[in-house]
Amino acid sequence: MSFLTLEKRSKLSLTEIKEETLTEKIFRILAVMMIIIFPLALLGCFRVVKQYKRAVILRFGRVRSDSPAGPGIIWVVPCTDNVLLIDLRTQSFNLPPQEILTKDSVTVTVDAVVYFHVLKPLSCLLNVQSYKRATELITISALRNILGQYTLSELLTSRESISRTARKEIDRVTNEWGVEMERVEM
Template sequence: PTCSVERCATVFSYILVAIFFPISIFFCIITVREFNRAVIFRMGRLRKGGQGPGLVFILPCVDSYGLVDLRTRVEIIPSQEMLTKDAVTISVDAVLFYCVKSSTFAVIQISNVHDSTILIAQTTMRNLVGTKTLHELLTSREELSREVGEAVHHATARWGVRVERVEIKDIALPEVLQRSLSSEAEALREARAKVISAEGELDASRALKEASDVMSENQITLQVSNADIYNRNC
């Protein structure tokens, strides 16, 4: 019965198009841009997916369609407080680059592919941050970006989405931790400066000792040096 109704409705639509031709042609042709694809449904059933670019024919009354943008989208992954493996609370700012590769899947598999992709990226980021220490996050941002991108791509592939890359913009630390790290870095710099100063004094004392040994071994040189010092004082 359902198929019969669909056939009757389709035939009736063709008859209307023929009766009101050429005016009806303006209601039967849609223009699909180069970066869009049209997914056409006939009485709720998928008829054609990924139509375009150019002119696409539809039947009024029985056909409906949706346009899907295939261009690369740049979305900011909302920042949120996350807990690292070593129990440090941080905030990560990241950017997601992705595009729709299958317009049909993007329409029939999920209601809002873009919002869902952002939510997947947000939860994936939080889960992966929880498996790494603060030191690992600060020293290997590229690795975190790669892991998040691969995980999000795997989760959204069935929606017709391809994740191109994820970029970590910033890792924000609590103010108390920032002051602590700053104090630690300053203490390390002071300790390094003291070590360098001590090494310089040690080298100078070694040079003086070597000079003293040479002069004590050579009495003539010592006498000449004493005479020279005496003449300068006079």
């Protein structure tokens, strides 16, 4: 009698095989997609920071404790981290010709080239909105103020010492932004 019950059970279990439900199909498709997409998403978590740059990483708008990061490979969490790259190389800009009134009331047109570089990437990102534009504007105003203190003959004879004075004056302001002036050539 036990043999007959086993035979009925096995026949019943073979005939009771049902087709997959819709939710089971959806979960199977999602599982296959996750297996395919996961390695690709993992590759998006790594960033390479070049030797001459530093990465300031903001997680949910706050500076991450290991910022500035680099050079090399850094780990970034997608959708939560914002990476801002700051260039540490020497940068330059031309000042447009400025008309300046000297001490002896002579109008002089002066143009200059300024060379600077970033010392502290975190400061230049957090302390000023655009460090490049701010450096350019402070250079223009400092040059006008400094050159207005000299006569025309002093301007022509002591350009190098005036450039050093201008660089020191500009550097005093830009150090708060993490920017260091290298040269001011008039």
